[in-house]
Each structure stands twice: as C-alpha cells, then as structure tokens.
Amino acid sequence: MKKIAVIMGGYSKESLISIQSGKVVYENLCRKEFDPYRIYLLKEKWFLKNDENKEYSINKQDFTIFGGMKGLKFDCIFNAIHGTPGEDGILQAYFELLKIPYTGCNFHHANVTFNKKYCLTLLKHFGINTAESFFLNKNQVFCTKKIIDKVGLPCFVKPNRSGSSLGISKVYKEKDLDHAIQKAFLEDEEIIVESYLEGREVSVGVFSFKNEVIVLPITEIISQNDFFDFESKYSGKSKEITPAKFDPNIENKIRKIAMKVYKFLNLSGISRSEYIIVNEEPFFLEINTIPGFSEESIFPKQLKAIGMSLSEVFKDSIFTSIDKMKK
Template structure:
C-alpha cells in the first residue's frame, strides 16, 4: 500500500484548524488503499504522531522517519496546513526539491493565491470583478483620509497573507480605522483595504480530475455577526445553505466564473473561493487552495451534497497528484 503523509499544523493562528482538518482526512482515508500517517509540523518540531504517547522525528533532509528501526519513505504528501507553510507555497517548494508528490497546486500558484496583493490584481487584469481596494505596507507613509475617501465606509481591513478571517476588521466609522490597521499589521506587514459590497455571500468549491474542472454545489453564507469572521466560521455563528437558493441564471454565472478563475490561476486539486453576488454580478473576494476539512468546514458539506464519498474523493486527489 502507498504510504501517505497527512501534513497538518503549521506556523500560523490557523494551526488548530489544520489539526482538525488533518485528523478528519486521516479518519476518512481508505485504509484498504493507503497506509496513512499523521505528520505534525510546528516551529518547534516535525514529527510523525502515532498516538498521544508515541511520536517520531522527521528527517528534513529527505522527509523520512525511522519507526521501529525501519526507515519510512512516503509515496505522497496530503497537505492539510492552512496558512504558512502549507498554503503559501513553502512546503510545495520543499517537496518539489525532494521530488515527493503532494496534493494541490505548486509553489508558484500557491504563493499567488495566498497573497491578496498578487491575486486580486492578477484576476482583475483577466476581467474578473473584484471590490475596490488598495494595499499599504507597514513602513509606508499613507494618508488615512485619502484611504477612506477612495474606498469609502463601510470597508474591510485585511492582512494580505492570512486565512480563516484572522486579523480582519469591518470599518463602520472613521475612528475605527486605527485599531483595524493595528490588528491587521500584527499578522502581516502588508494589508489590503477593501470596499464593502452589499449582496449575497457564496462559497464555491472547485476541483479537477482527468483535466476536467468541476464545481460543487454552491453554499450561501449568512453570518450572525457583522461579517463571516473567525467566530462565524468555527463557532456556529453562521447559517450555511448548501445548495444555495439561487436563480438558474445567477448559479450558472457563478459556475462559469469559478471555472474561469480556476483556469486563470492554473490550479490543480481542490479549491474554495468566496464571492459576493451584487444584483446578478459575482465579485471575487479570495480563494483557498487548501480548504478546511473539519466538522464545521464547507467543502466536505458540498461534497456530501454532490453525492461524493470522502474516501473516493481523497483517493482521486491522491492518485491525480501521483500521476
């Protein structure tokens, strides 16, 4: 059987969510087809964790591990790290050097999609609708009045490189800008200030097998909070309707744009993107190339709605990247 390293954890505030995703994938991976291992990565250590009392250090020179005096080399890596170093391309570059197959897109496209500073202008140049935005650096001189005059209120302040809505603030009054900037700059030296769009928020899962791009049933998100923040996502403070109640015209338009975004970004494996539908027009917000797979996550609910079993889906993901 092929030995699969399910890599989880990471260096960011999303590590706890990543551990849930990794364990979920481990649980639902077909044990008749694969021999899976939990690989926990943190700033302090990289280990294969067998249970709470037994863990074995990874040799970073070749990503191998010694267990019971036997050297274990993995046939494939299933990357389940949200944030750095799994979603920003760092691990992908590492595995490319070692020539170990891994799930998802490569270093270059992971880096583009994770960094809003690159992703939004890139898609905008291809005719994808995005909110009005501007980027500022931590050490840059900028005029707060000019920012708000250009973007307007309400607006969002976001770290350029962050997921799970960490570090994001919605600005409803001018005097809220300072604290929002401080919050975002704690997570990233580059931030985006983005106009507020009033409309229906939807989440769109996309994957590809055998060079065919497929879109999963769309999810409508209704947050109990002011926006779809970390608490809404992971503490049950939102209503997620799958499939979303959309007109045939709007649904087809979203599917068309979701496929186009996937193609423009040259993605592989799975992704989940967020859009705001204003009137009948979808506006792209952000994309996640390593969707969450915890109990609360949207992507597995979309798979269930599509009638796709998790073991079969994971099998196709692994076999596609090995090929």
C-alpha cells in the same frame, strides 16, 4: 500499498483548524490502498505521531523519520495545512526539491493565491469583478483620508497573507481605521483595505477529479456576526445553505465565474472560492487552495450534496499527484 504522510498543523493561528482537517483526511483514506501517517509540522518541531501517540522526529533534510521508524519513506504528501507554510507555497517548493509528490497546486500558484494582492491583481487582468482596494506595507506612511477617498466607508481591513478571517476588521468610521490597520499588521507585514460590497455572500468548491474540473453546489453564507469572521466560521455563528437558492441564471453565472477563476489561476486539486453577489454580478473575494475538511467546513457539505465522498476525492487527488510528479 502507498505510504501517505498526512501533514497538519502549520505555523499560523489556523494550526488547530488544520489538525482537525488532517484528522478527517487520515480517517477517510482507504486502508486497502493507503497506509497513512499523521505528521505534525509545528514551529517548534516536526514529528510523526503513531496510534499509541508516540512521537518520532522528522529529518528535515529528506523528510524521513528518526528513531524506531527510520527508513520509512512516503509515496505522497497529503497537505492539510491551512496558512503558512502549507498554503503559501513554502512546503510545496520544499517537496518539489525532494521530488516527493504532494496534493494540491504547485508552489508558484499556491503563493499567488495566498497573497491577496497578487491574486486580485491577476484576476482583475482577466476581467473578474473585485472590490476597490488599497494596499499598505508595514513601514509605509499612510493617510487615512486618502484611503477612505478611494475605498469608501464602510470598508474591510485584511492581512494580505492570512486565512480564516484572522486579523480582519470592518470599519465604519475614519477614526477607527488606524486601529484596524494596526490589528491587521499583527498578522502580516502587508495589508489590504477593501471597499464594502453589499450583497449575498457565497462559497463555491471547485476541484479536479479524474482529469475533469468539477464545480460543486453553491453555499450561501449568512453570518450572525457583522461579517463572516473567525467565530462565524468555527463556532456555529453562521447559517450556511447548500445548495443556495438563486435564480438559475444567477446560479449559472456564479458557477461559470468560479470555473474561470480556477482555470485562470492554473489550479489543481481542491479549492474553495468566495464571492459577494452585487446586483446579480459575482465579485471575487478570495480563494482557499487548502479548504477545511472538518464537520463544520463547507467543502465536505458541498461534496455530500452531490453524493460524493471525501474518500474518493482524496484517493483521486493522491494518485493524480503521484502521476504528475512522474512527468
């Protein structure tokens, strides 16, 4: 029976969402094949929590356990951490050094996809439509007029490396741009200002299963707020339609683009990418290589729409990861 460390938490404001996802993973791992453990990786401490809620500290040198469970070694890490250090490549590189198999893409591809600037630049090179954008560093002197001249109004201001729409603002007037930029800088030292795209917003799950890449049914997102922000995602302030109702030609176009993005980025495991459909053309927004697995999350709903279970997807992801590390 494979011993699986389900890691959750992380160092960002997405930590609580990650713990919800980790709980879903833990509950959906088949006990006939896996012996799962809940591992919390937080800024202040790393620890294992058993079924009696007793905590055991993690030895960061080799990812083993101190105390009464000393000697426990894991066959695979199931990564359920959204944001840093689980989605940006840091933990992937750590587990590579320790030669412990882990789910999802490797550290290089995780770093590229989590960094919006890198990801957008790469996909533009491959001909994927994206919004016009302007990149800023925290210590850079900038002119709001030059930014507006390039991206127009309204526009979005986003932290370059952050998830769950944290720190994002929609700006309608130039006088409000500086405040939005400073808000984004609270989340990251690099930000992106993007043109607003008028159209229908969709999310598409793409994942590897039994050596085949599968594109899931498309979800259309209709937010009750001004855009699909943190509240919309996690407080029921959005309507999510799965499968989305599109003309078959447009649906096919979205699915093909989602598949191309997954392959252009050399991804493996589970992902969910988001697009705005403008005049029947998909424009790429961003991609999550560790999407949410909670009841409110989109990926599980898309799986359910084709009659697949989280349990079988998780199982395949684990065994694929173990096989990959052997090569």
